[in-house]
Amino acid sequence: MVRNKKPHTLGGTPHRPTGTLDEFVCTPSTLSCSRPPDNMAPGSPGSESAGEPTLDGTQDDTLALIKQELAMISAQMLTKADTGGLLRELRAAVKEEVAALRKDLSSVEVRVEALETEAQASRAQHQAAELATTRQGNMLLSLRRQVEDLENRSRRQNIRIRGLPEPDTAPLQDTLQALFRQILGEECPAVIKLDRAHRSLGPQRPDGRPRDVLCCLHDYSLKERLMTAARGMADIPFRGASVALYQDLSGLTLDARRALRPLTTTLREKGIAYRWGFPFSxxxxxxxxxxxxxxPEDVPRALRALRLPPIRIRNWLLETPLAQLHEVAEDGRPPSPTRRRERAQRMLGGPRGVEE
Structure with a gap:
């Protein structure tokens, strides 16, 4: 007995029967394809048309339906004229939008140019104002130095005496005559002419310290002799008190000297000689x-020249307490001369002295 042969396979896949052509062309719902029965004999009458499909009336209906669908699709499709019209409308819309955008850009460009012109003009005005402010500041500083020098020159015949007991039963003129005779000794003239002499302005101090005495000598050379003799004395005892003589200076000069005190202290510690000059220096x-x-800008240069370490010095031109003397009272009125004088004495650490 011979075994049946296996169907031919391609690539290991079993062969599947493809069927007749009617199964691919005709659908079960629209076309009925007849196949002769398997048990029909080869010579039977139906075996002659076994290889041709049998079509009924549904095929014509299907073709008509397909044609109708194609006609509807063709009717819905855009024609060349329609496409051209749409393109023209799109081109016109884009052109209109581009024109509006160009107009807006032109307007923005004009505004930007105007702003740049205004900015350049403002920058030029700012630079001019800054230059004018700098010049005015330099002029004010120069005027301040001149006023300070004039005030110091008007005080050059004044002597400030500190430590003279207060109150004193004797007249102040007689007390000063006795003090000056003690300082000059035999070189003192018989009569020392004083133009004026008085205590510093302001009330007595609550701590009991005596107020300074200001006197103006008529003879400038005699005043210089007194200051030279007093400078050589470490201490001047007078009527149970220690008295010191100082040059009467303006408030601006005293404030500048206070600002330079760290530098002068270092100079004394290093044994470097210095002196004060007029105008202030x-x-x-x-x-x-x-x-x-x-x-103030000269301090770093001087420290480098002297090979000294950096020292912080207050800017006495900008950070001076005298700038606060021009403040107004709470009621908007300027303070009275007495109030300004008292405030100046508190800020400068003592009375300002005689103002001529």
Whole structure:
């Protein structure tokens, strides 16, 4: 007995029967394809048309339906004229939008140019105002130095005496005559002419310290002799008190000297000679030359020249307490001269002295 042969396979896949052509062309719902029965004999009458499909009336209906669908689709499709019209409308809309955008850009460009012009004009005005402010500031500083120098020159015949007991039963003129005779000794003239002499302005101090005495000598040379003699004395005992004589200076000069106190203290510790100049300046000796400090900007240069470490010095031109003297009272009225004088004495650490 011979075994049946296996169907031919391609690539290991079993062969599937493809069927007749009617199964691919005709659908079960629209076309009925007849196949002769398997048990029909080869010579039967139906075997002659076994390879041709049998079509009924539904095929014509299907074709008509397909044609109708194609006609509807063709009717819904855009024609060349329609496409051209849409393109023209789109081009017109884009052109209109671009024109509006160009107009807006032109307007923005004009506004930007106007703003740039205004900015340049404002920058030029700001630079001019800054230059004018700088010049005015320099002029004010120069005027301040001149006023300070004039005030110091008007006080050059004044002597400030500190430590004279208060109250004193004797007249102030007689007390000063006795003090000056003690300082000058035999070189003192018989009569010392004083133009005026009085205590510093303001009330008595609550701590009991005596107020300074200000006197103006008629003879400038005699005043210089007194200051030279007093400078050589470490202490001047007079009527049970220790008295000191000082040059009467303006408030601006005193404030500048206070600001330079850290520098002068360092100079004394290092044994470097210095002196005060007029108009205001600090003159420091370096060999055979003198280094002058007239402005706050001169301090770092002087420290480098003297090879000293950096010292923080307050800017006495900008951070002066005298700027607060021009403040107004709470009621909007300027303070009275007495109130300004008292405030100046508190800020400067003492009375300002005689103002001529």
């Amino acid at each position: 600090l003159q420091i000796r370096q060999g055979n030359a003198w280094i002058q400090v007239r402005w």
